[in-house]
Amino acid sequence: xxxxxxxxxxxxxxxxxxxxxxxxxxxxxxxxxxxxxxxxxxxxxxxxxxxxxxxxxxxxxxxxxxxxxxxxxxxxxxxxxxxxxxxxxxxxxxxxxxxxxxxxxxxxxxxx
Amino acid sequence: xxxxxxxxxxxxxxxxxxxxxxxxxxxxxxxxxxxxxxxxxxxxxxxxxxxxxxxxxxxxxxxxxxxxxxxxxxxxxxxxxxxxxxxxxxxxxxxxxxxxxxxxxxxxxxxxxx
Numbered sequence: 715x716x717x718x719x720x721x722x723x724x725x726x727x728x729x730x731x732x733x734x735x736x737x738x739x740x741x742x743x744x745x746x747x748x749x750x751x752x753x754x755x756x757x758x759x760x761x762x763x764x765x766x767x768x769x770x771x772x773x774x775x776x777x778x779x780x781x782x783x784x785x786x787x788x789x790x791x792x793x794x795x796x797x798x799x800x801x802x803x804x805x806x807x808x809x810x811x812x813x814x815x816x817x818x819x820x821x822x823x824x825x826x
Numbered sequence: 827x828x829x830x831x832x833x834x835x836x837x838x839x840x841x842x843x844x845x846x847x848x849x850x851x852x853x854x855x856x857x858x859x860x861x862x863x864x865x866x867x868x869x870x871x872x873x874x875x876x877x878x879x880x881x882x883x884x885x886x887x888x889x890x891x892x893x894x895x896x897x898x899x900x901x902x903x904x905x906x907x908x909x910x911x912x913x914x915x916x917x918x919x920x921x922x923x924x925x926x927x928x929x930x931x932x933x934x935x936x937x938x939x940x
Binding site for chain 1: 927
């Protein structure tokens with residue numbers, strides 16, 4: 715069966731520090747991968763998606779970047795965190811564009 | 827562009843009460859519609875879905891019908907339980923070259939008291 719992992723589960727970082735969140739999927743090949751952010755009191759916003767290794771599409775201009783160095787690995791990064799980067803970050807995968815997305819457990823990021 | 831609007835919460839109910847969470851959408855073409863649930867401290871889980879007009883998605887006693895004429899996908903449950911307390915998200919996936927991207931509503935917090 716397929717599983718999706720995210721780490722860390724929680725993270726507290728100072729403003730201006732770098733960020734690296736990792737997401738990995740097991741049990742499937744060539745998944746579509748997605749990063750979402752859920753800010754406090756708001757819905758989920760799609761940040762990035764990827765349909766293959768090295769292929770990243772950004773949905774909104776922001777302080778973050780994403781990379782996909784391996785087929786089942788998706789990394790969310792920042793060189794310098796802002797207070798507004800605080801939120802709950804969710805990674806998701808799907809078999810292809812026509813199927814449901816499966817979400818990871820999320821990472822709660824607090825920037826102080 | 828595509829958008830999803832959910833009724834504002836939070837919603838507080840007593841156990842065994844009837845639940846309705848309204849969801850309306852704006853989209854081009856013929857989107858697929860979803861309800862996701864997020865239990866405290868966890869990620870999102872798919873609750874139910876409908877892929878074409880008049881389809882009814884159902885799971886765990888929850889139901890939602892894809893109404894194209896009213897562009898709605900309201901979530902209902904006849905008798906809620908304390909364990910249903912969670913955040914509920916309505917979402918759509920547009921067709922075409924959307925790469926499977928989901929557009930979410932803002933979420934509705936449901937609290938069920940014994």
